[in-house]
Amino acid sequence: MEAFAHLVAATGLTADEQKAAAAASSAGFAYGLAAIGPGIGIGYLVGKSVEAMARQPEAAGMVRTTMFLGIAFTEALALIGFVVFILIGL
Amino acid sequence: MTMTEPNPVLTALPGPAPEVSVTKDMVKRGLVVAPLLIAVCGFIWGLHGAYSSAYGVAIVLINFALAAGTVAMTARISIGLMMGAVLFGYLVRLGLIFLAVLLVKDAGWISLPALGATIIVTHLGLLVWEMKYVAISLAHPGLKPVRS
Numbered sequence: 067m068e069a070f071a072h073l074v075a076a077t078g079l080t081a082d083e084q085k086a087a088a089a090a091s092s093a094g095f096a097y098g099l100a101a102i103g104p105g106i107g108i109g110y111l112v113g114k115s116v117e118a119m120a121r122q123p124e125a126a127g128m129v130r131t132t133m134f135l136g137i138a139f140t141e142a143l144a145l146i147g148f149v150v151f152i153l154i155g156l
Numbered sequence: 157m158t159m160t161e162p163n164p165v166l167t168a169l170p171g172p173a174p175e176v177s178v179t180k181d182m183v184k185r186g187l188v189v190a191p192l193l194i195a196v197c198g199f200i201w202g203l204h205g206a207y208s209s210a211y212g213v214a215i216v217l218i219n220f221a222l223a224a225g226t227v228a229m230t231a232r233i234s235i236g237l238m239m240g241a242v243l244f245g246y247l248v249r250l251g252l253i254f255l256a257v258l259l260v261k262d263a264g265w266i267s268l269p270a271l272g273a274t275i276i277v278t279h280l281g282l283l284v285w286e287m288k289y290v291a292i293s294l295a296h297p298g299l300k301p302v303r304s
Binding site (some may be wrong): 130132140 | 162163167169170171172173174175178179217220223224227233235236238239242243246247249250253254257261267269271272275276279280283286287290
């Protein structure tokens with residue numbers, strides 16, 4: 067981030083433009099980082115659900131319902147990151 | 157005697173899709189509470205807030221519908237495919253939401269705080285509301301409401 071700030075400073079932008087550029091890059095980083103965690107979580111959740119459904123197909127309905135809700139709850143974290151992104155940097 | 161390992165690639169789930177009925181419930185409830193959300197946002201952020209709130213509710217409901225449709229379609233083919241579709245679908249849907257907001261960010265009628273607040277509140281609110289019914293159905297299947 068500091069390197070990016072030096073890079074922005076070297077472009078000869080005004081202080082306000084530098085501030086806007088730094089805010090936009092920070093928001094981008096925040097969104098990217100906020101998307102990584104839920105990505106890992108959804109991968110783990112779906113992997114375990116698939117394993118459960120393959121072992122016990124008769125319980126698939128229950129597993130799919132809870133899996134779907136789990137995915138949606140995990141995705142809420144990414145959406146919160148996205149909202150922070152649109153409020154700070156868009 | 158050796159036990160055969162379950163193969164997720166060959167296992168398909170051709171039965172009814174529970175996530176579709178869960179999503180239908182959430183969409184119905186979302187449409188019921190949408191006027192209230194729009195009114196609250198309109199009260200706080202004005203007319204632009206009301207328009208943005210309606211747009212946010214639409215984004216959330218379409219996102220749920222896309223997620224459920226992807227799972228339901230791919231589970232009929234193979235649960236391995238379903239896993240891939242869920243993971244890539246997550247990225248694609250995040251991209252679509254980003255695109256939907258990017259398209260309107262400079263429009264005169266948009267209020268980004270109202271849009272952001274609506275997205276989070278609607279998404280989490282509908283999920284928690286649905287959770288209550290799903291938890292009751294799983295714990296006490298006899299109490300599950302039947303369609304008349």
